[in-house]
Amino acid sequence: MRPFFSVELVPRDPVWKLLIAARIVEKNGFDGVWVSDHFFNRNCFMVLSALALNTRKIFLGPAVVNPYVTHPTSIAQMTATLWELAPNRVRLAVGAGDALSLKQLGLDREKPVERVGEAVKHVKKALTTPGWLDTYRASDVKVFVGAQGRRMMRMAAEVADGVLVNWSSMDKLLEALKTFGSRGFWKAAYIITSVHDDEAKARKTAVPFAAYLMAGVHEQYLNEFGISVGFRKQVEEVLRSKKWEELYAISSGDWVNYFCVWGKPKKLEGFADELVEAGYDEVVFAGPLGPRYLKALRDISLICRQIRKKWANIG
């Protein structure tokens, strides 16, 4: 099957800028965009509405909406409305949300696997059952689960149409594939990416994104990576106070490599190719992409074309 490639847009940027980015993404031959959802950024569904009206082909979806902040019925309602603006181009990802953000809102991430599983079932039912919503029936919307943990992935395989595996470490991404076996549901690797010919610059750009991801992972995975809880607390504190210079000062060491793919375009090409070969249906290039955004987009687009060409020849 032809591999699918998409890009994450972060609505920390103004809507006009996201629209420019989306048009360039579309022009460069990507298949879709995922818009991240954090309460402190712009609302992802409102951004997606603007994108829907200003793009023609690419798939659109929020990644990931959590049921702690947004009720599943509202998620379904907004998804159906978005579908009306971009018929047959909408996807949706539901997940447990970023622990650090939920903590800031005073919300407990209680029973995440159960809550997300229930939300997925609820949203799918609302989108497909006649009479649930008085809108167009957006029954072709594929519902994904954003996952890191094994239980979440197993649940995704049972109730969802696909999964966004939120790791940037090859070991973790390959391990995740074993969870799904040969079941034919959509597997997407959601990788934080930073490419540039100058590797040091690529790494520096990646650090804040890698730090956010590290701050949110379960303790069990910190242990697997050999990162202490004390160090995570230190990073969390620096992120909260937005002291970026301090963050760069403590960012030496291998931990950044577990949460981000950074370096020259050739390295990313090898990484993405391995993912497709291993069985991923989609690679989502998330995060900063690189210190020079447009150059990075062009480089990544070229990488995707090379991989597609290779797969077309195999097919």
Place this chain on the structure above:
Amino acid sequence: MERKKTVSMLLEVLMSSVNSNNVPPKLGWAVWNSFLTNRLDKPYGFKSLVRACRLCEPDKTTKLLKGVLT
């Protein structure tokens, strides 16, 4: 030709900046409209783009424009 090259360099500065929230919405939409109609190299579009870049990345923009002019 020279203007088109400058536009693409300025657009890179704008799209790579982490300070886009410094650009007021009206100016941002002016940049978007000129981008959409492929008129960033025309006087109004170019002026909007330069103003937006100056608000996000003043040093980089000045350096870039000086390099183009000299």
